[in-house]
Amino acid sequence: xxxxxxxxxxxxxxxxxxxxxxxGDSLRSYYASWYQQKPGQxxxxxxxxxxxxxxxxxxxxxxxxxxxxASLTITGAQAEDEADYYCNSRDSSGNHPFGGGTKLTxx
Amino acid sequence: QVQLQQWGAGLLKPSxxxxxxxxxxxxxxxxYYWSWIRQPPGKGLEWIGEINHSGSTNYNPSLKSRVTISxxxxxxxxxxxxxxxxxxxxxxxxxxxxxxxxxAHYYYMDVWGKGTTVTVSS
Numbered sequence: 001x002x003x004x005x006x007x008x009x010x011x012x013x014x015x016x017x018x019x020x021x022x023x024g025d026s027l028r029s030y031y032a033s034w035y036q037q038k039p040g041q042x043x044x045x046x047x048x049x050x051x052x053x054x055x056x057x058x059x060x061x062x063x064x065x066x067x068x069x070a071s072l073t074i075t076g077a078q079a080e081d082e083a084d085y086y087c088n089s090r091d092s093s094g095n096h097p098f099g100g101g102t103k104l105t106x107x
Numbered sequence: 108q109v110q111l112q113q114w115g116a117g118l119l120k121p122s123x124x125x126x127x128x129x130x131x132x133x134x135x136x137x138x139y140y141w142s143w144i145r146q147p148p149g150k151g152l153e154w155i156g157e158i159n160h161s162g163s164t165n166y167n168p169s170l171k172s173r174v175t176i177s178x179x180x181x182x183x184x185x186x187x188x189x190x191x192x193x194x195x196x197x198x199x200x201x202x203x204x205x206x207x208x209x210x211a212h213y214y215y216m217d218v219w220g221k222g223t224t225v226t227v228s229s
Contacts, residue, residue: 033215035152042201042222043144043152048215086152090214094165096142096205101151 004032004087004099011105012077020072022087022099032070032087034063037101043086047072074104082106109134111220113202115187119227125189129202129220130182136160140205141185142216143176145198153198157205158185192227199224 004024012018022032031050035043045054047063060075070089074081087099115127129141143155156166158176166174175188189196200223203216 029212031213033213035216037152042219043216044219045215045217048217049213054217084151088152088154088214088216093168095167096154096157096165096214097167098144098152098154 004089004097006085006087006099006102008100009103009105011107012074013107014079015076017073017075018077018104020074020085020102020104022070022072023068024089024097024099025068026089026091026097027065027068027070029092030089031065032063032089034061034070034072035086035088036081037084037086046085077104077106079106109204109218111202111204111218113200113220113223115200115223115225117224117226119192119225121193121227121229122191123227125192125196125200125225125227126186127200127202127223127225128184128186130184131204132183134204136180136183138207140165140207141176141178142203142205143187144201144203144216145196146201146222147195147198155187155189155200159207194227197225197227 034047037043051063062073064071086101090096110132113129137160140157142157158164173190178185202220204218205216
């Protein structure tokens with residue numbers, strides 16, 4: 001199956017650490033990529049590959065993977081990190097499904 | 108700085124064909140896959156399909172029967188056609204760039220267009 005599953009919503013206190021997870025069989029073979037989307041804006045890539053950040057993404061964003069689960073960790077969450085986060089990967093048939101998305105609230 | 112500029116009809120009637128184009132400015136067209144993604148109002152992202160400069164395509168199995176993605180390398184453009192649209196196809200449609208590497212165990216889309224809102228209504 002190429003389905004990716006995310007928790008619909010997660011909250012974190014300002015300055016604390018939060019982990020957003022993504023589960024799927026394809027993650028046993030392929031790394032996830034992670035996208036941040038704020039209201040009315042296009043998604044922005046924040047993590048790709050084993051744990052790579054595009055230029056301009058703060059180092060408080062990191063990625064990891066274990067078995068069928070990929071994780072996006074924000075260490076020291078800021079108010080501007082409040083957004084929807086989506087994981088994406090590929091499967092052996094060339095499909096690239098997204099997870100359902102996680103709404104992150106920074107309290 | 109690579110930029111993707113997209114355009115197309117924003118209002119369609121049921122059964123019509125959706126047609127969008129995305130132009131690539133400021134970067135190479137080869138060496139990448141070029142994708143389409145959509146997002147219905149208030150919902151999550153859905154990958155539609157992709158094409159490379161040679162015309163090799165991959166499609167979301169759930170949309171494959173209605174989707175055609177094509178490329179015009181002379182203009183550094185790629186296009187999406189989605190046939191027989193219904194209200195369920197109402198969404199913001201994005202184009203995006205995906206770097207490719209043979210044998211890579213990762214996939215990501217690093218440059219995105221701003222999105223085009225498409226509404227299907229009678």
